[in-house]
Amino acid sequence: MLIPTTSKTTKQRIIVISLVASVILIAVISLGIGYSSVSFNRIIPTFIGQGTFKEEFVIYSIRLPRIIITILAGMALAVSGAILQGITRNDLADPGIIGVNAGAGIGVAIFFLYFPIDVGSFIYALPIIAFISAFLIAILIYIFSYTKGIGLQPIKLILVGVGFSMACSGLMVVLISSSEREKVDFIAKWLAGSIWGTDWPFIIAILPWLLILIPFTLYKANKLDLLSFSEPVAVGVGVRVEKERVLLLVAAVALAAAAVSVTGGIAFVGLMAPHIAKSIIGPRNQLYLPIAILIGGLLLLIADTIGRNIIEPEGIAAGIMTALIGAPYFILLLLRK
Structure with a gap:
């Protein structure tokens, strides 16, 4: 019914x-x-100006910017995952699983390790560097997953993405093996998904990406619905499949890159949030995308809050907490699909 x-x-x-x-x-x-x-x-x-200095x-200075960054990053990863699942017609697609996050990480690592860093411009350059690197990896994954006459093969995309993710992780190890100890510590925390961009300038750095790309994705929700069908059906109703796929792929990569540039390698949020939203409201993008956005922010906020307080003072990285929840969820989906 x-x-x-x-x-x-x-x-x-x-x-x-x-x-x-x-x-x-x-x-x-x-x-x-x-x-x-x-x-x-x-x-x-304290919010109304009656708090002590402490x-x-x-x-x-400590809690509020971190909370806002975490929510924004979770939202961005959720939208990125929803786009990737829609354009690949594969429910297992996630920016962390198919190599987009690892691609962003390579760019961040090279920029951080080998380029002179000016504190004022570093924060704002980081999302751009992460996007360029992730986009190059995404293009390679897309090329290797595409077969002439058949089109994009969803299962092949997952396998190729996992391969590129492993290759990027290996390259990351090579890059940090001969670097300074302090810089290696930063990259190690980044890889673990430790929320490190916990100051107001980081919010200013990633907010424009979300303010442009999330409304763009919501505007394209109807196209995402059509792309989830087979290519002949999408073409039959007038969708320019390759053009829409490339535009949405750029948006997905940009959102994921902006998020992980300040949070580190967070995986599985982009996988879980769209699935949970679809199970609640159904698969229509106009209905489930706003819900997925909020679930993504909520999931990462819960993961970071638990991880930050479970072992004091360092805590456990949010990326590890999301992996503890997301990895079994991924295996369950794999078995079901």
């Missing part, structure tokens, strides 16, 4: 409101707990 569109739209709004409330709740919890804790009854007074420092 088909559920009327109006009913689904109402359901979507209720879910979106519930998810926004959940994000706010987890953000408040994350603000109050940690190595330097701030009691929950002091959070609101409370204001902990919230405004």
Whole structure:
């Protein structure tokens, strides 16, 4: 039995409101707990200017920018995963699994290890460097996954992507093997998915990417629906398949690169968020994408909050926490599909 569109739209709004409330709740919890804790009854007074110097420092300089970065990065990874799953017609596609994140990591590592770094421009250059590197890897993956006369082969794309991801990881080890200890420590934390861009300039650096590319993806939601069908069907209704695929692929790579440039190698968020959203509301992109965006932010925020507080003071990297949840989920999907 088909559920009327109006009913689904109402359901979507209720879910979106519930998810926004959940994000706010987890953000408040994350603000109050940690190595330097701030009691929950002091959070609101601190926000309205009645906090002590320590409370204001902990919230405004340490916790709040990290929470915002984490939410934004989770949202970006969720949209990137949804795009990749749509254009490849493969439910296992994820920027971390198919090599996009690893491609971004190569660019970040080379830039950080071998180029002179100016603190003022480093933050804003990082997403651009990550995007260029990830895009080059994505193009190679696309070329190797494409067969003339057949088109893009979804299973082949996953296998090629995993191969490129492993190759990039190997190259990363070679790059850091002869580098300075301090720089190696940074790259090691990046690889583990440690949220390192925890200051306000990092938010300013990645926010424009999201403000442009997330609305663009929502605008293209109908095209994503059509691309999820077979190529003859998409062509038959007037979709320029290759053009739309390339545009959406660029958007997916840019979103993933912007996210991982400040969070490190986070995997599985882009896999889980779209799947959870589809299971709640259905596979139509116009309905599930806004939900997936919020779920992505919520998942990464929960992972970072737990990881940050489970072992003090260093904690466990958010990328490791998402892998602990996401790897079994990936295996389950693999067995089912």
